[in-house]
Amino acid sequence: MKPTFSLCLLLVGLHTVALCHQHPRYRNKQDDAKGTYYPGRSSQWEEASPLKNKTFVKLVFSNADFAFSFYKLVASEATHKNIFFSPISISASFAMLALGARAATLTQILEGLAFNLKKTQEQEIHEGFGQLLHMLNRSDSEFQLSLGNALFIEETLKPLQKFLDDVKSIYESEVFSTDFNNSVGAENQINSYIEEKTNGKILKLVENLDPLTAMVLVNYVFFKAHWEKPFSTAQTKQEDFFVDQKTSVKVDMMYRKGYYRNYFDEELSCWLVQIPYSGGVAALFVLPDEGKMKLVEDALLKRTVNKWEKSLQDRKIHLHIPKFSISGTYDVKNIVKQMGMVNLFTEQADLSGITEEPGLKVSKVIHRAMLNVHENGTEAAGATVKEVTWRSGDFPRPPRVRFNRPFLLVILDKFTHTVLFIGKIVNPKQND
Structure with missing residues (x-):
């Protein structure tokens, strides 16, 4: 029996806390590499905007196209239900997976992510995602956005060194050795990692792992922010x-x-x-x-x-x-198949860039997102916000x-x- 490759995508969503902070800030250790920060300007960074990079612009447009296409497919099946997901979490995970894909499987993944392969080279896509993940990960006292990846690989499987090097250097992924024959132990290992990375928001995402699983890919997003203008x-x-x-x-x-x-x-x-x-x-x-x-x-x-x-x-x-507080859990596999990613989940899957052993395919793709919107903290902080704006746009x-x-x-x-x-x-x- 051929081994299966189980891919899990994970997101924990938004936790908004409305405290009064007058100026948006996102200085961190990468500041000096990005440019000079000018608070209060319409452009947050002078001479450092990634949108001056043509390759990055192509990535931004493709990611947006993927996001809205994915939304429409979800909405067509969930007509009377709440919807909430992180498209960047999903696209980054499939892009990382593409590092190990070859032939038609690779083409289907990248085209499914809305890239025009006649205009954009595979290397540009990976470099763009690496740059994007680096810029998105930032935090300070009033804002936290962290997005990352992890691979849990069957301990008897020997991944190619190039694949390991690329997922670590481009996608900043962590890699763990896992005994999937002990499915309960593997579930506990993965779920504990997920729980830690999402500050306890996502619990027991992975259940009923197949003992024949060869690899699990986890992607997580954690976002916590304060309203710039709080509610009372x-x-x-x-x-x-x-x-x-x-x-x-x-x-x-x-x-x-x-x-x-x-x-x-x-x-x-x-x-x-x-x-x-x-x-x-x-x-x-x-x-x-x-x-x-x-x-x-x-x-x-x-x-x-x-x-x-x-x-x-x-x-x-x-x-x-x-x-409100909502969450959504999605079987991503069924959705991306409609976007052209078919071979990945069949015997035709070519993931020979991960390991030279034949037979790998993706068996499972899980995505969970959570959102919490509230005004908490405004009174306790004794917040006062003064707004100065041009009056020409005023309504009577x-x-x-x-x-x-x-x-x-x-x-x-x-x-x-x-x-x-x-x-x-x-x-x-x-x-x-």
């Missing part, structure tokens, strides 16, 4: 959230009047409100008019989000956002934008223009 718990009130025309649920609705970059898209009939975190990351909340969710979902493309970004204006609004009466029906959420890293998370909140009270 004193303003949170119970309100109705309208799941559909017949169903409503009571939710804790946060409220804040203030300046946010916002825009109403007449063509797609939806409100857009960008809510920034300290640390150069922002959440774009998208509120379709009633009955317009499908129209907006179909329009989810890189160019649509680019148009939204350019159209947003800093204006005063009355903002109502529900507190600020519009009221109330997220009390199904909405979309895209969390973007502003520096690298990377989509970190995508979600749809159909029912804030529903969990995975």
Whole structure:
């Protein structure tokens, strides 16, 4: 019987804590290599933007195309369910796997990740991901974003040294020797690693491991941030959230009047409100008019989000956002097969770049994401925020934008223009 190669993808999601910090910061030990930091400027880094690198731009566009394509496939099967996942977590894992793929298997992975192989070489893709992972990993007292990989390899399997060197140097992956014949012990080893890397948020992700497993690939993302403009718990009130025309649920609705970059898209009939975190990351909340969710979902493309970004204006609004905690667990294998990654999961899989032994294939791909949005900490911190903005965008009466029906959420890293998370909140009270 041929060995199987079990690939697990993992994410723990967003934990927002709203404390008052006036200036976004993400200085860390890589600062000197990136350039000079100028707080308060529209461009966080002078002469250091990765978007000046053509190879990196191709990576950003392909990652965005993959993210929105993946979302549409998930949404087509989960029409009345909450959705939340990290596209960068998934794409980085498959890119790392591509290091060991050959022939048609390799082509299918990279094209499935939305790369045009006539315009982008494989080496450029790996270099781009390596650069991106390096830039995304950063933390300070108010912001933490960590994304990483780990390989658990059957102790009798001898991976090629080049593969090991590349996953460590490009994808900064850790590599562990594992006895998969002792499936309970292997599960405990992997789950303990996952629990540690996600600060205890993801428990027992891996279950019922096949004793014939040859390798497990884990990817994790942990994101914890503070709202740049916090909500006050004193303003949170119970309100109705309208799941559909017949169903409503009571939710804790946060409220804040203030300046946010916002825009109403007449063509797609939806409100857009960008809510920034300290640390150069922002959440774009998208509120379709009633009955317009499908129209907006179909329009989810890189160019649509680019148009939204350019159209947003800093204006005063009355903002109502529900507190919610959701998670999503996905069988990624079935989704990426629809995106052209077929051979990987069959006897036709060519993973000879991992080990010279024939017969490796991917048996399992698991992805779990968690999201927690709340206003915690504002009163305890005694926070005061003063906003100074141009008054030319003022309304005589600020519009009221109330997220009390199904909405979309895209969390973007502003520096690298990377989509970190995508979600749809159909029912804030529903969990995975």
